[in-house]
Amino acid sequence: MCIIADCPQGEKIYQQPTDDGQAPELWSGLAHWHYYEKLMFYHINIVNGMRKNLVEMEGNLSGEGLWLKESPEDFQRLSHLIQEDLVGKTDHLSDLMYKSVAFRDSRVSLQLGMSMWRLSWITFVFLPLTFMVGFFGMNVDTFAGSPSIKWYFVTAVPFVCVPLAALNVVMVD
Secondary structure, three states: OOOOOOOHHHHHHHHOOOOHHHHHHHHHHHHHHHHHHHHHHHHHHHHHHHHHHHHHHHOOOOOOOOOOOOHHHHHHHHHHHHHHHHHHHHHHHHHHHHHHHHHHHHHHHHHHHHHHHHHHHHHHHHHHHHHHHHHHOOOOHHHOOOOOOHHHHHHHHHHHHHHHHHHHHHHHO
8 A cells, every 4th residue: 555645646636636536545545554653552562561571581680681672662763763764744635635625615615605695696686576577467456557668667676776776886895
């Protein structure tokens, strides 16, 4: 499993950071790196315990002896390398990918918000006209004499002008 920046998967994430299809592999790799890091700490503790037990078996309680003297330092160095080279780079790739996806999602959200704003204003303008068409299209006693078409325009013009004036006021501010 190779998901750090030097591998093809890492380069793929850098080339297309908004592709969240790499997330499962990235999380799996990060879990493996943390598991290896935890194993290194277990080994460090075991070696330190063995050193103390070997000193007691040797009978020389004045010092730690020479048994496995360099092993804990080697394990510490390996643990540091795992943290620095694997876990750190994988965390960086994960952060890059999720921040890029969040940025893409926020752009899509802004576009959707703008579309909804336009739809609201179209509705704001045409809803009064729809009401007027429905009102004049009713078969009621008030319209039994079939009023002339001029009454539709007399009522429709103010119903159109008021929303357009409100739109103009909002756009100026």
